[in-house]
Amino acid sequence: MSSEHQDVRLLLGAYVLGALEDADSGRVQDHLSGCQLCRGEVAELAVLPQLLRRRSTSTMTGSTRTSATGATSSTRPGSTALLALGALLCLAVTYIHLADQGGYPPSGWFPGDTDPQYIKIGYYLLEAGGVAAALLLLLRRRLGWVLALPIAAGPFIGYVLTRTTGLPDATDDKGNWVGTLGIASLIVEALLFGLAWGQLRRPAD
Numbered sequence: 208m209s210s211e212h213q214d215v216r217l218l219l220g221a222y223v224l225g226a227l228e229d230a231d232s233g234r235v236q237d238h239l240s241g242c243q244l245c246r247g248e249v250a251e252l253a254v255l256p257q258l259l260r261r262r263s264t265s266t267m268t269g270s271t272r273t274s275a276t277g278a279t280s281s282t283r284p285g286s287t288a289l290l291a292l293g294a295l296l297c298l299a300v301t302y303i304h305l306a307d308q309g310g311y312p313p314s315g316w317f318p319g320d321t322d323p324q325y326i327k328i329g330y331y332l333l334e335a336g337g338v339a340a341a342l343l344l345l346l347r348r349r350l351g352w353v354l355a356l357p358i359a360a361g362p363f364i365g366y367v368l369t370r371t372t373g374l375p376d377a378t379d380d381k382g383n384w385v386g387t388l389g390i391a392s393l394i395v396e397a398l399l400f401g402l403a404w405g406q407l408r409r410p411a412d
């Protein structure tokens with residue numbers, strides 16, 4: 208029995224999958240009637256076809272889903288999560304600069320104030336641009352990433368200049384690197400720039 212058992216054992220997988228020729232299939236059935244071990248093995252293997260079927264179904268739904276999103280992303284600038292992150296960072300730049308010029312309650316009122324005048328105007332442009340870029344990103348417009356670049360780089364450069372050489376009529380902050388808001392803005396702007404740059408450099412699909 209043992210050599211027949213060994214032979215048949217090797218056929219059990221194919222038997223369960225229905226892949227055996229009639230002769231072999233009959234041989235397996237004959238053996239099964241007298242071999243409890245093999246019957247047990249067949250019982251265990253019997254779940255395989257179901258698993259395979261379930262797996263191929265889910266693979267098919269998965270690939271359908273992939274191609275659906277693939278089709279979507281070919282007309283869209285980046286994944287929803289990255290667009291949302293970009294929008295959030297743009298709004299953070301706006302928020303930080305509003306806060307820096309006391310432009311929101313309770314410490315101040317919109318739109319806030321800064322000296323000198325040209326920096327105040329720069330802040331306002333930046334804040335409006337941050338909101339505009341966030342909206343464009345939420346609307347899935349590639350232009351949002353383009354606008355995000357100067358919104359990230361502009362205040363970053365301004366921050367460094369006011370801390371090093373100073374800007375005309377703006378020398379108070381020379382050497383003042385440690386403000387929490389300033390550090391937060393540098394981090395947010397660096398992240399935003401990296402993200403926008405990465406998204407714009409992606410091959411247009």
Ligand SMILES: [Zn+2]
Pocket residue numbers: 211212213215216238242243244245
């Ligand atoms: Zn057996």
